[in-house]
Amino acid sequence: MNLLFFLFAGLFVFGLFRLLARVARVLIRRKTLRSTILALLPVAELLIWIGYVFWGLSILFGGLVYYDLILWVATVLLLGAFAWFVFRDFLAGVLLKAERSLETGRFIKAPFAEGYIRSLGARSLVLVNEKGEVVRIPYSRINKEMIVLPPDSDESLPHHLKLSLPAIRDPEACKRLAEKELIAMPWITGSSPSVDIVEEADGTYRLHLSFYTHIRSQGALVAERIKKVLSVAADSEFNQLP
Numbered sequence: 001m002n003l004l005f006f007l008f009a010g011l012f013v014f015g016l017f018r019l020l021a022r023v024a025r026v027l028i029r030r031k032t033l034r035s036t037i038l039a040l041l042p043v044a045e046l047l048i049w050i051g052y053v054f055w056g057l058s059i060l061f062g063g064l065v066y067y068d069l070i071l072w073v074a075t076v077l078l079l080g081a082f083a084w085f086v087f088r089d090f091l092a093g094v095l096l097k098a099e100r101s102l103e104t105g106r107f108i109k110a111p112f113a114e115g116y117i118r119s120l121g122a123r124s125l126v127l128v129n130e131k132g133e134v135v136r137i138p139y140s141r142i143n144k145e146m147i148v149l150p151p152d153s154d155e156s157l158p159h160h161l162k163l164s165l166p167a168i169r170d171p172e173a174c175k176r177l178a179e180k181e182l183i184a185m186p187w188i189t190g191s192s193p194s195v196d197i198v199e200e201a202d203g204t205y206r207l208h209l210s211f212y213t214h215i216r217s218q219g220a221l222v223a224e225r226i227k228k229v230l231s232v233a234a235d236s237e238f239n240q241l242p
Contacts, residue, residue: 006056013052017045050078089123093139110147113137118186128186132221158212159219163226165205171197174230175207181229182211187218 021041028034057074061067096102097120106117108127115129125142127135165174175197182193193211200206209226213219 002059006059010052010056013045013048017041017048053078089138089140092143093120093123093125096139096143108147110137110142112141116186130218132187132218132225159210159222161207161209161219161223161226163207163209163223163230165197165207165230171205174205174233177229177233178207178209178226181226182209182222185222185225187213187222189213 021038024034024037024041028037053074054071057067057070061070064070102108102117102120102125104117104119108114108117113127113129113135115127115135118126118128118134124136124138127137129135165171175195179193179195182188182195189212193209195210196208198206198208207226207230209222211222213222
């Protein structure tokens with residue numbers, strides 16, 4: 001009887017948290033609140049399951065002579081599993097950084113992703129692939145797979161772009177914004193990018209951008225990002241007009 005009660009209680013906990021997650025996604029309209037609740041639900045569920053395990057031990061083995069021994073063994077196993085889950089990525093990261101000379105800006109290839117390393121965290125690294133997508137990979141997964149480190153090369157591909165500025169009152173502000181965006185982009189390599197502003201005969205302005213990227217296709221990504229940033233700046237200025 002106690003075993004059936006224990007199993008039904010487990011099914012109830014499992015179904016309850018699945019239901020709460022679905023309700024949060026459907027009924028909560030505020031994005032910030034919804035994201036916070038969905039982030040807290042797994043933590044709450046983990047705590048409930050830990051309590052569920054010890055509660056189950058008490059109702060199933062509470063009357064036995066060796067109950068205390070079972071309780072200690074369960075505690076040690078739980079702490080060991082938690083420690084392994086928390087520290088496995090950290091330890092794998094230490095070994096990878098020491099053995100494979102991983103560093104930011106290095107290009108790596110793995111069976112599941114490839115790109116340039118944007119950052120090396122304590123438990124995972126962040127890659128930026130050719131499309132500009134950000135990929136976060138735990139070190140423990142990389143440690144189980146073969147990764148390829150292409151040979152170091154000082155060569156980089158030059159780009160020279162000319163972009164027409166949108167109708168805006170402060171071209172110099174556009175230049176500063178473009179410079180700031182270029183410096184922050186993960187695709188930019190080599191020497192510092194340069195941005196010049198040129199006034200055309202018809203009174204319009206153009207930006208002349210010079211920069212280097214790791215691969216040719218990343219030049220289009222840079223141009224698209226700059227155009228988007230300048231367009232947003234122009235819309236913002238227009239909306240602020242009296």
